[in-house]
Amino acid sequence: MKTITQRELAARSKAVLDEVEAGEVYRITRNGTEIAEVRPISARRRFVPVAELQRKWRTAPKVDSAEMRREADEFFGSEDRVGDDDPWEQR
Structure with missing residues (x-):
């Protein structure tokens, strides 16, 4: 030190x-x-192993895309969207 x-x-x-x-x-x-x-941050990592990412992805909460779209439209307004292609719409 x-x-x-x-x-x-x-x-x-x-x-x-x-x-x-x-x-x-x-x-x-x-x-x-x-x-x-x-002092250095001891937990700093330069990469995350694929197995760890897969495990976290499997246990992540589900996303309700319709609810996310509704909240985004409420916050930002739906009239400001550009184009007809809605990236939030499930196909």
């Missing part, structure tokens, strides 16, 4: 955040008092 001042963080924020992304933890001080800690 490293300790830096607020001013140093402002002056070299890109370098500090690059180090945080690589796993470093920083404590930030202002007038000699620690005020914050900057």
Whole structure:
């Protein structure tokens, strides 16, 4: 863990955040008092496995497209739609 001042963080924020992304933890001080800690987010993932997406999709709540269309028309107004092709309409 490293300790830096607020001013140093402002002056070299890109370098500090690059180090945080690589796993470093920083404590930030202002007038000699620690005020914050900057650390990497531990749960960050670059991809989600297909099996997990499939599992989440199967357990997701069902969407009532007619109700969604009614709510969208109520909120946005149906007169502003462009064209006759309604993407919300089930075929």
